[in-house]
Amino acid sequence: MPSSPYSSARQVRLAIAERLREIMRDAGYNGRSLAEAADWHESKSSRLLHAKTLPSNEDLRTWCQVCGALDQVDDLISMSRTAESMYVEWKRLHRTGLKQLQESKVPLYETTRLHRVYCSQLVPGFLQTPEYAWALLKMFGNFHNAPDDLEAAVAARIARNALLRRPGYRFKFLLEEQVLRHQIGDPSVMRAQLDHLLAVAKLPSTSIGIIPVTTPRRLWALEAFNIFDDNLIQVELLTATVNVTQPSEIALYIKGFADMAAMAVVGAPAKRLIHAAKQDFL
Known part of the structure; x- marks a missing residue:
């Protein structure tokens, strides 16, 4: 059996985090400098990069705008929706x-x-x-x-x-x-x-x-x-x-x-x- 009952959703979250990391590095940023450019607290960038938090659509747009990668926003939003539909809290349902x-x-x-x-x-x-x-x-x-x-x-x-x-x-x-x-x-x-x-x-x-x-x-x-x-x-x-x-x-x-x-x-x-x-x- 899978090691975790939500491993599929976790894999999608990790894939999103990895894409964000690649976009950030290609633009010459690290977690701290990207947070400064986005006017975020550094901990927010860390949570997104380590898949602790699923980014909102606005987070994804801001990330890609700062990194000059707006052409990747639609794909990232689609991936995020997939992850969100895999793990659905009862309080939402x-x-x-x-x-x-x-x-x-x-x-x-x-x-x-x-x-x-x-x-x-x-x-x-x-x-x-x-x-x-x-x-x-x-x-x-x-x-x-x-x-x-x-x-x-x-x-x-x-x-x-x-x-x-x-x-x-x-x-x-x-x-x-x-x-x-x-x-x-x-x-x-x-x-x-x-x-x-x-x-x-x-x-x-x-x-x-x-x-x-x-x-x-x-x-x-x-x-x-x-x-x-x-x-x-x-x-x-x-x-x-x-x-x-x-x-x-x-x-x-x-x-x-x-x-x-x-x-x-x-x-x-x-x-x-x-x-x-x-x-x-x-």
Whole structure:
């Protein structure tokens, strides 16, 4: 697996920083003298050169203007937008509310024919009951200070789950066993959620694999991630969602998913684990 869940975005940031360094050197500047010419604090140039900060469009224009390289501004802005779209903070995504966040993903879901999901802590959104989704989104919204549109957000999440029953779509879910026991909501919410997993597992489009805690590991537990066909990986962190588009990294996530699947149980053994977890909430 990649050494960092946001390594693709990091590589683009480093590439931008390297381009800025080349432009600066070609113009005969160093970090201090460029900062003086741009009327910046020297620390700002340092942050940009070491990819600590993603430059704004205005930063890029100023840099190129000082260095006499305005012909390179458009390329740099394009690279910056790519890096920005790869690593998107949750606070930006839910600025207009949790409902909008749910609905914004629908076009991607509708164009994905094979959707693979790995979760180590929570039941995936596609498998959630309204009550579980309510408890989880309320927790998420409170933590991130999101606008309070919880009822509409839950309705939007459940509505998009109709894709599970639409012809032409396939879903493969891999859950660590502890997902079944991490209590979201009260015990009755968890009992209903586990019953729902048993029901959804019967759908012809859906496969649910569970990785028992007693299984010898071929790969350690990871952050939750989604694989959209073979084209895009989305990794969910506490602070952001990461879009991985580099083919070599996508291949590693697909390999990681396959390794996880080899550890998972499906069918009757998976149902036994779900029933056993349900007993914990009686």
